[in-house]
Amino acid sequence: MGREFENLRLDNQLCFALYAATHSITRIYRPLLAKYKITYPQYIVLLVLIECHESTVNGIAEALKLDAATVTPLLKRLAEADWITRERSRQDERVVVVKLAPKGYELANNLVTIQNEVRCRTRLDDSAFTRLKGEIIKLTETLDISTKSEYS
Numbered sequence: 001m002g003r004e005f006e007n008l009r010l011d012n013q014l015c016f017a018l019y020a021a022t023h024s025i026t027r028i029y030r031p032l033l034a035k036y037k038i039t040y041p042q043y044i045v046l047l048v049l050i051e052c053h054e055s056t057v058n059g060i061a062e063a064l065k066l067d068a069a070t071v072t073p074l075l076k077r078l079a080e081a082d083w084i085t086r087e088r089s090r091q092d093e094r095v096v097v098v099k100l101a102p103k104g105y106e107l108a109n110n111l112v113t114i115q116n117e118v119r120c121r122t123r124l125d126d127s128a129f130t131r132l133k134g135e136i137i138k139l140t141e142t143l144d145i146s147t148k149s150e151y152s
Helices: 003-008 014-034 040-052 057-063 068-080 102-121 126-150
Strands: 054-056 084-088 096-100
Touching (some): 040 054, 054 057, 057 096
Antiparallel strands (some): 054 096
């Protein structure tokens, strides 16, 4: 590869490093979550509901930086498994309110254990973990601002 393409080397790509790290982490989660018959995307939906107890479909989508059309099938499968409930809002029937079902609250205790195991497997101490997470959040916010101003 010529010098003019040095910046295109895979090992020079921040996007690939983040992609590979995400893929590695989700590979760790997969068998741990499979015990409860949930996927990683369903897991992060449950995390939103554990944190806020209830939300709208749009609220969950916003929290996960996804669109509602992506979240809706996840919610359908979680409801079919009795992890969550979905109800039309009494104030506005166009709005669907999502809550953890009793079974979902029971699952939360197991998810704490799974999260601790995954965090442990990163082998990052508390300060390195917090620092890395903070840098990734800052990067995401910077890119989101950049994207919004570009398309506004």
